[in-house]
Amino acid sequence: MPSTVSLVTPGVIGLLPAPAGMFPRVDGVLRRSGIVISIREGSTVIYALAGGDVAELLRAARRILTELLDGQNVLLTELQQADASAPPLPTNNRG
Template sequence: MQVPLYQAKAEFFRMLGHPVRIRVLELLQNGPVPVRDLLSEIDIEPSSLSQQLAVLRRSGIVVSIRDGSTVSYALAGGDVAELLRAARRILTELLVGQSELLAELRQADV
């Protein structure tokens, strides 16, 4: 039995629902990044980063690239970067709306 599309989408967003995974994807938007650089940008233990990279790799969102002893990660496709940009636009609109509401509430207190 095939999984309904809405359920597959929910699973996809659930997989993205971890701050470290989102940060990794943000860092990979401009091209491959060595694991050591990811570690220096994200303040977590190497084993935790490895676990989150494995989740992203199993989902097919990132790929690993080995060059000698250096392992780098890259986005498997450009659509993920576009999704992150869309999320940024949506969050910006939400926050602008909230700040406008806050200003109205403050004005009503006067």
């Protein structure tokens, strides 16, 4: 078992060292589906995206998810501002 795993995705993520054994199931799925290739260099396994189409798909997914997250942050800010300006709720003090 290699001691280091590196993910190489130029222009998308960069080089990310990860503990060995972190991706055993994902590794098989991604390699079998042709999304990544793996290269062993000594005790290190390097994973790289299999092609430019995969990188393009990941960039599109990142852009879409970033836009969704930005929209959620705007909504959260609006809700927090509305909550801060709302009058306090009446309390029911029965004794």
